[in-house]
Amino acid sequence: MEPETLTASVPRATAAPAGAHEHPNQFALLRQRRFAPFFWTQFSGAANDNLFKFAFTVMVTYQLSVSWLQPAMAGLVIGALFILPFLLFSATAGQLTDKYDKTRMIRFVKNLEIAIMLVAAAGFFGGSVPVLLLCTFLMGVHSTLFGPVKFAYLPQVLSERELTGGNGMVEMGTFVAILLGNVAGGLLVAVPGVGHTLVAVACVALALLGRAVAQFIPAAPATDPHLAINWNPVTETWRNLRLAHGNPVVFRSLLGISWMWFFGAVFLSQFPSLAKNVLHGNEQVASLLLVVFSIGIGVGSLLCEVLSRRHVEIGLVPLGAIGMSVFAIDLYFASRGLPPSDVMSLAAFVAQPAHWRVMLDLALLSLFAGLYSVPMYALIQMRAQPTHRARIIAANNILNALFMIGSSVIAGALLGAGFTVPQIFLFTGIANAVVAFYIFMLVPEYLLRFVAWVISRLVYRFKVQGDEHLPTAGAAILACNHVSFVDAVLLMAASPRPIYFVMDHRIFRVPVLGWMFRLAKAIPIAPQKEDPRVYEAAFERAAQVLREGDLLAIFPEGGITRDGQLQEFRGGIMKIIERARQEGVEAPVIPMALTNLWGSFFSRIERGGAMVRPFRRGMFSRVGLNVGTPVDAREVQPALLRERVARLLQA
Structure with a gap:
């Protein structure tokens, strides 16, 4: 099996209880015990990290x-001390999270946070820089331990339909917490006479609040309780990276997320310089840039559930990558030609129209970064084996830290070589386009899902009914009527899982669509009399798909309808079921019906061929997919299956 294509491993996210996803939107999760205490626990921790x-x-x-600590170096030293534990202890944190109940781990981490903040309070009272540097390192340890728990907990308590929304909420909450923590820290420490005391009290209070909320998180049992802990961070880090590398889709998604942190770190680290040297603004302007960036990330993260229709939709990742590059490059053009001026206050800065384009670019590139990252996190949570999920996420934290360090080194080298801040943004935007193209060629599933997302939302108004019948794990055969040349694309859009398609070999000669279906590793089939070799190879490959636990889609009519009516179903499906049975696989058959697609651009029409007169049905025409209840493989007959599909066409 080729895991890096549409044939990637079956999602293994633990399903939530029946009816758990029957809430109106992701915000409703904040009223549920399985999510709300966890959300506010991680929110308080992120806020405390950044306030401190x-x-x-x-x-x-x-x-x-x-x-011995120059002001110009203070931020770099504090940042480096905070990141160092991610490199040293992420592997150990991943093991502990897989071995122990995640709720126990969360409470242990929050207890540790209280102890660290009590020491930090003493450091603030006494003005002791060494004590506070030690606490910076220890808070890095705290965040290192919490990282794998944070992302391994969600797929254990949320269903597939909730995973994107849950990740979006966490991502949004994290950036809002970062923003509020930075603002509160700057305001409190600046209060004359009592600033240090206020910071000390606030840090301890946030730690206590987080621990109190953590007490309400329900149990999340260990996924690998018999794991033997390897305490050597070097060998375990290498083992984790190899473990992640074993699933190419997951590993390349880890690289994609780490690149997003590289991309974001470049912008975040250059906000002070951008505000002062390019935009000619004061410290308040630098803070405004951080606010705009954080809001953009939050909005993009929340939009993921809406745009994905409450599924894990990795088709949003290319959309996010395109937006990141477009607006990073435009930020270069928007900021390079600003005239010299004296240092401006926040009010003077906002009053100039030219600066609104800069802020809009910044808001949109961060919004698209949210669209890019949330589906990747959800994909990793779904595809990683549950017993190793936390260690995979720990590997991601290691890579994130390395990429962020790399971004600092490269940005510093470019500045040292005489590049301006806008030129660094231009370089980053172009590099993002190159990296994204490389990743999408290595993992075509992202690109294919993007095409399916565009067609199902921008060409058609596509509505799916009965998608709860699509299995989240295990082999199954999807049997659908065949109306147009994009039927397979619409089925891709409807399923959160990858699908193999058995398709007429002639469709591979259609420009663009043929290339796409070859990229999707679709299985060509020809009539037995026309090409016996291709005919037999198709059934052998179909049996292999089911044996490996994947979804197989067929069009039992054998070809696209020429009159819009449902044709007779051929017997090929019986041969597929028999071959699978010989392999020891009893795969259920799920009847499906595409509706209102006849007469559209990609279908044939009674007096003409397909793909002529592109606007004959107008833009955004309504089409649908009705998914029926699974049929036991032992009961399937072509006539029975046709009857089920016909009923769905009338639903």
Whole structure:
């Protein structure tokens, strides 16, 4: 099997209880115990991390004179100390999360946070920079331990239909918490006379609040309780990376997420320089850029559930990558020609129309970054084996840290070579396009899902009914009527899982569509009399698909309808079922019916061929897919299956 294509491994996300996803939207999760306490626990932790770090940075930059820690280096040192534990201990954290109940791990981490913040409070009271540097490292350890729990917990308590929305909420909450933590840290530490005391109290209070909320998180049993812990971080880190590499789709998705952190780190690290040297604004302008960026990420993360129709829709990833590049490049053009000026206040900066384009570019590139990252996180959670999920996520944290360090080194080298900040943004936008193209060629599933997403939402208004009958795991045969040249694309859009298609060999000669179906590893079939070799190879490959636990889609009519009516079903499906049975696989057959597609651009018409007169049905015409209840393979007969599909056409 080729895991990097549409034949990727079966999703293994643990299904939530029946009816768990019957809520109106992702915000309704905040009223449910399985999600709300966890959300507010991670929110308080992220806020505390950033309140502490930013207050400490402001303190050593503006308020204390430390001979061995220059103000210009303070931010870099604090950031490096915080990231270091991700490199050292992520592998261990992943093992602990797989071995122990995740709720116990969360509560342990929150207890650790309280202890660290008590020490930090003493550091703030005494103005002790060494103590606060130690606490910075320890808070990095705290975040390292929480990282695998954070993303391994969600697929254990959310269904596939909730996973994108849940990840979007967490991503949005994280960036809002980062923003609020930075703002609160800067404001509190600057209060004359009592600033340090206020920061100390706030850090301890947030830690206590997070621990109190964590008490309400329901149990999340261990996924690999018999795991033997390897305490050597070097060998275990290497083992985790090899483990992740064993599933190419997952590993390349890890690389894709790490690239997003590289991309984001470039912009976040350059906001002060951009505000001061390019936009000629003061510290408030730099803060405004951070606010705009954080809001954009949050909005993009929340949009994922809406745009994906509450499924894990990785077709949004190419859309996100395109937007990231377009608006990063436009940010270069928007910011390079601004005239010199004195340092502006926030009000003066906002009053100039030219600056609105800069802020719009920044908001949109971060919005598209949210669209890019959330489906990738959800895909990893679905496709990673549950017993190894936390260790896979730990490997992701290691890669994220390495990529963020790499972004700092490269951005520093470019600045040292005389590049301006806008030129660095241009370089990053172009590099993002190159990296995205490379990833999508290595993992064609992203590109194929993007094409399916575009056709099902921008060419047609596509509505699916009965999608709860599509299995989230295990082999199954999808049997559908055949109306147009894009039937397979619409089925791709309807299923959160990859699908193999058995298709007439002649469709591979159709421009564009043929290339796409070859990329999807569709199975060509020819009439036995025309090409016996292709005919037999198709059935052998179909049996292999089912044996490996994947979805197989066929069009039992044997060809696209020429009159819009449902044709007789041929006997090929019986041969597929028999071959699968010989392999020991009893795959259920799921009847499906595409509706209102006849007469559209991609279908034939009674007096003419397909793909003529593109607007004969107008844009955004309504089409649908009705999915029926599974039929036991032992009961399937072509006539019975045709009758089920005919009923669905009338539904």
